[in-house]
Amino acid sequence: xxxxxxxxxQPARSVALPVAKALTGLAMVVALLGFPLVAxxxxxxxxxxxxxxxxxxxxxxxxxxYVGQVSLGHNAFFALGSYAAVLAKLSLGTDSFVSVLIAAxxxxxxxxxxxxxxxxxxxxxxxxxxxxxxxSVVPLIKQFKAYTGGAAGLLVDKPMPPAWxxxxxxxxxxxxxxxxxxxAFWLIRNFVGGSVGRALAGVREGDLAASSMGINVNRLKxxxxxxxxxxxxxxxxxxxxxxxxxxxxxxxxxxxxxFLAAIVVGGLGTIWGALVAGLFLQYVPSYASxxxxxxxxxxxxxxxxxxxxxxxxxxxxxxxQFAQHRREARRAAAAGTGRVTR
Amino acid sequence: xxxxxxxxxxxxxxxxxxxSLGLALVLIxxxxxxxxxxxxxxxxxSAYIAWQLIDWGVPFGIAFVLAVVASIAIGAxxxxxxxxxxxxxxxxxxxxxxxxxxxxxxxLSGSFWGFLQLSLPAPFPDKNLVFGALRVNxxxxxxxxxxxxxxxxxxxxxxxxxxxxxxxxxxxNATSAMxxxxxxxxxxxxxxxxAAGLGAVSGLLxxxxxxxxxxxxxxxxxxxFAAAVVGGLTSYRGAVVxxxxxxxxxxxxxxxxxxxxxxxxxxxxxxxxxxVLIAKxxxxxxxxxxxxx
Numbered sequence: 001x002x003x004x005x006x007x008x009x010q011p012a013r014s015v016a017l018p019v020a021k022a023l024t025g026l027a028m029v030v031a032l033l034g035f036p037l038v039a040x041x042x043x044x045x046x047x048x049x050x051x052x053x054x055x056x057x058x059x060x061x062x063x064x065x066y067v068g069q070v071s072l073g074h075n076a077f078f079a080l081g082s083y084a085a086v087l088a089k090l091s092l093g094t095d096s097f098v099s100v101l102i103a104a105x106x107x108x109x110x111x112x113x114x115x116x117x118x119x120x121x122x123x124x125x126x127x128x129x130x131x132x133x134x135x136s137v138v139p140l141i142k143q144f145k146a147y148t149g150g151a152a153g154l155l156v157d158k159p160m161p162p163a164w165x166x167x168x169x170x171x172x173x174x175x176x177x178x179x180x181x182x183x184a185f186w187l188i189r190n191f192v193g194g195s196v197g198r199a200l201a202g203v204r205e206g207d208l209a210a211s212s213m214g215i216n217v218n219r220l221k222x223x224x225x226x227x228x229x230x231x232x233x234x235x236x237x238x239x240x241x242x243x244x245x246x247x248x249x250x251x252x253x254x255x256x257x258x259f260l261a262a263i264v265v266g267g268l269g270t271i272w273g274a275l276v277a278g279l280f281l282q283y284v285p286s287y288a289s290x291x292x293x294x295x296x297x298x299x300x301x302x303x304x305x306x307x308x309x310x311x312x313x314x315x316x317x318x319x320x321q322f323a324q325h326r327r328e329a330r331r332a333a334a335a336g337t338g339r340v341t342r
Numbered sequence: 343x344x345x346x347x348x349x350x351x352x353x354x355x356x357x358x359x360x361x362s363l364g365l366a367l368v369l370i371x372x373x374x375x376x377x378x379x380x381x382x383x384x385x386x387x388s389a390y391i392a393w394q395l396i397d398w399g400v401p402f403g404i405a406f407v408l409a410v411v412a413s414i415a416i417g418a419x420x421x422x423x424x425x426x427x428x429x430x431x432x433x434x435x436x437x438x439x440x441x442x443x444x445x446x447x448x449x450l451s452g453s454f455w456g457f458l459q460l461s462l463p464a465p466f467p468d469k470n471l472v473f474g475a476l477r478v479n480x481x482x483x484x485x486x487x488x489x490x491x492x493x494x495x496x497x498x499x500x501x502x503x504x505x506x507x508x509x510x511x512x513x514x515n516a517t518s519a520m521x522x523x524x525x526x527x528x529x530x531x532x533x534x535x536x537a538a539g540l541g542a543v544s545g546l547l548x549x550x551x552x553x554x555x556x557x558x559x560x561x562x563x564x565x566x567f568a569a570a571v572v573g574g575l576t577s578y579r580g581a582v583v584x585x586x587x588x589x590x591x592x593x594x595x596x597x598x599x600x601x602x603x604x605x606x607x608x609x610x611x612x613x614x615x616x617x618v619l620i621a622k623x624x625x626x627x628x629x630x631x632x633x634x635x
Contacts, residue, residue, distance in 0.1 A: 070437050117616060124377045125619060127437050128567050131379075132612040135564060139606055257441060264438055294453035301445025308428060308439050 032178055036171040046282055048174045048242045051181040054278025056235025057266070058188055060259050061277070063228035065268035066192060067221060068204035069118070073130030074232050074259045076137045079251035081107045081233025082240040083141075083148060086156050096159035096241050100180065103237035104230050111229025112222055119221040134253040141248040153247025156240055177238045184231060189271050191227075200224070204269075254297075258285065261304050267314030276315050344475040349597045350590060355482035356565075357589020358489045359547050363559075363566035364573070364581035365492065366540035371575050373513045373533030374421070374429060376436050380443035382563030384420070384538055385545030387447050388413040389554055390455050392546055393462050402463055410542045417538025418531040425534065426527065451556040464550035485547050492540065493582060509533060561608060565592070568611030572618050574625025583626065588614060 036044040060074045085103040088094050094102065114133070118126050141148045148154070161172035192200060202210035203217050211217045240246050262280040267273025284303075288296040311318050363381060370378045378384075392409035396402050420443065428439050466484035470477040500506040511519040512529040520526045544566075545559065552558055569588045573580020588611055595602060595610055602609075618625060 064434070068432070068434055070434055072441075117620060121619060124433060124437065125571070125615075127377075127379075128571060129612065129615060129619075131567075132564055132608065132615070135561070136606070136608050136612065139608060143606055257445065260438065260441065268434075292453070294449050294457070297445040297449030297452070301442040301449065304442035304445070305424060305439055308431075308435050308442070312431075312435065 029182065032182075033175075036167070036174050041168075041170055044174050045170055045242070048170070048177045049239060050275075050278040050282040051177045052235050052238035052242060052278075053262075053281040054235075054275045055181055055184045055238065056232045057259055057263050057277035057281065058184060058271070058274035059228040059231025059235065061263045061266075061268065061270070061274045062188065062192070062224055062231070064260070065263055065270070065273065066197070066200045066204065067224050069221065069225070070124075070127040070260075071130045071225075071228070072127055072253070072256045072260065073114070073133035075251050075253060075255040076130075076133045077107050077111060077229040077232035078236035078239075078255065078259075079137050079141065079248075080110055080229075081236035082246055082251075084233065085237035086154060086240060086246050087147060089157070090154075097176065100234060100237045100241070103233045107233025107236075108226045108230035110233075112226040114229070115222040115225025118225060119218045130256075131253075134256045137251050137253075138248045141251070149247070151248060153245060153249075156244050156246055158244045159241055173242055177242065180234060180238055184234065185271060185274075188227075188231075192271070196220075257300065261300050263314070264304060265307050265314055267316030267318070267320075270314070270316040270320065273314050273316040345597070347476055349593045351476065351478055351482065353590035353593030354586060355479065355485055355589070356592060357569070357586040358482075358485045359544055359551075359562065359585075360565045360569040360588050361582045361585025362489055362492065362544035362547065363541060363562060364569035364585050365496070365578060366537040366544070367566060367570045368573070368575060368578055368581045369496075369533060369537040369540065371570070373509060373537075374425065374530055375513075376425065376429070376440065377567075377575075378443075378537070379437070379440040379563075380420075380447055381537070381541050382559030382566070383444050383447035383451070383556075384413070384417065385541035385548075386554075386556060386559045387416070387451050387545075388538070388542030389462060389545035389549040389558070390451050390460075391542075393455070393460055393549075393554055396463065402465075406465060406546055409546065410539050413542035414535040414539040417541075418535035420538070421531045421534035422527070426530070429530070448556050455556075457556060459553040459555045462546070462549040462554050465546065481550075488543065488547070489582070492543065493578065496578060505529075505532070564608065565589075565611050568615050571615050572626060574627040577625065577627035580625055580627030 035047060039047075056074065056078055059077070060071060063069050063071050081103040084106040085096075085099040088099045088102040089096065092102075114130075118129065121129065142150050145151075158169055159173055159176060161167075161169055165172050191197075199210065199215045199220060202213060202215055203220060207217050258281055259277070262277035262284075263273060265280055266276030284299070285296065288299040291299065307314065313321060363385060366381055366385075367378060370376055370381070388409050391412050392402075392405050395405035395408055400408065424439065424443060425436075428435050464481055466481040469480045471480060471483070472478075498506075500510060508519070508524045509529050509532065511522075511524050512526050513533070516526055519529075544562075548562055549558065565588050566585075569584035570581050571584070572587055573582070573584030591614065592607060592610055596607065
């Protein structure tokens, strides 16, 4: 009975909702655009980092949150994107913007190559293979030190603002990263909002059931792995251009686990969870390291376990659920049944 | 030729260690259907317990036994407190929780005992037995003897005792096992305890060879996973054979492919796992698993 009433009510709500959503979105973009004009320089720099991490986290959330494939190798794609952008800039002399696009292309191809054998693997086996990928990043960087600078790393020229831009280099970088972030989030939101999103949910719940519904599960998994890796690469390239330095110590396996912890806390399978993840990755490690080198891991690990126990949907997922419950309760009250069936 | 056989012997020695940790992984996977990413860090923690006991003046044979017993208790407790609440959730949740455990154990070791390298005395004398041109380390022989003893013990426990039967029953069909009166939770806790004990043995064998620090098991656990997966993740025999395969191929590649360098050796288990998963996804000894949709 309730379900009928809900469907009847749907059209009336669906006009108001997108307008509200669009307004919130607009307000957010305005706030982000104005931020560096009012905030101190260091906070602008930190927020740039947040956005770069958020783009990469969005990639992992696509792979892990939406498809349910646990990848521990996100640091590898993050590193690959960083080095691809830096090497493109150093050897081909491309400007930073084009270098980031090259990084995107390289990591997409790499993601597809890894995703191709990975499509057959679920859960555990994929986690294992990507775990090995994760631990081989630093040795590989050190092995090819003629190109990567080895353990000492490389200094990277930060992008220079054009002459008409007078607010300074860090703010210019902020706007570049903001542009990439907005585009990435907008594209992925549309990507998972439609039929692809429903197909992804099907794959997550069960490969076999999804493929019997006519979804090309394998192709979907490979593409998602590619796109997820690409976002990691873009995030890595952006982060590197923000910091102005690249070295193997930023790409250890702890980064991968950090990414995973961040999207779990932010909300698996939600777009905005990735943004929370970005905040997490930028701020939690620095606060955790205040507690001492040893306890940083316990903070991460404890958060992961507690989150899985108490809030498996993460911050954003729980908020969405809360809003849904309230909406349903209100609707049930308005319909005069006085009874909430769920 | 002697060089070749020497490499084989060394490979078997390392393989025995991978196999013992691999057995722990298989044990947990068989009983609770969970791949415990924290197994290596738990083993490191056990090795630290032994170090602490020896530091307090406990004679070292007793310290080793006490460390294994303590590890069994820690394993069972970990199951009861952390793993049991999420045991029947989806694989993603479980993987995340065991990764959380990985971090927690790693940083507990670090915060109790620091990140400086400590040395744990070896359980066996560092002597060589000479067979013609071939030298076999006593430590290596001891490792193999321990592994064989453990394997036989596990076989007897699982196949010929009531507890073993109850363990297998709980693992294969929880509902039916509970209906015939098997204490399911206790069995699961026992499985985790035994695995932690096995892990402790491997930690105690590894620590004297490398040095004891919180990240000691970092690469060993990957080789152990490779051993378990090559063997099929559900087969004890598979884990032992897998350990041997991984140990041998590692020793041979170090000897004959020096351009790989010590850093890139880590890619070898990756190649092995990928090869096995592509050629025979259920592993060399694993059975095919059917899934209800």
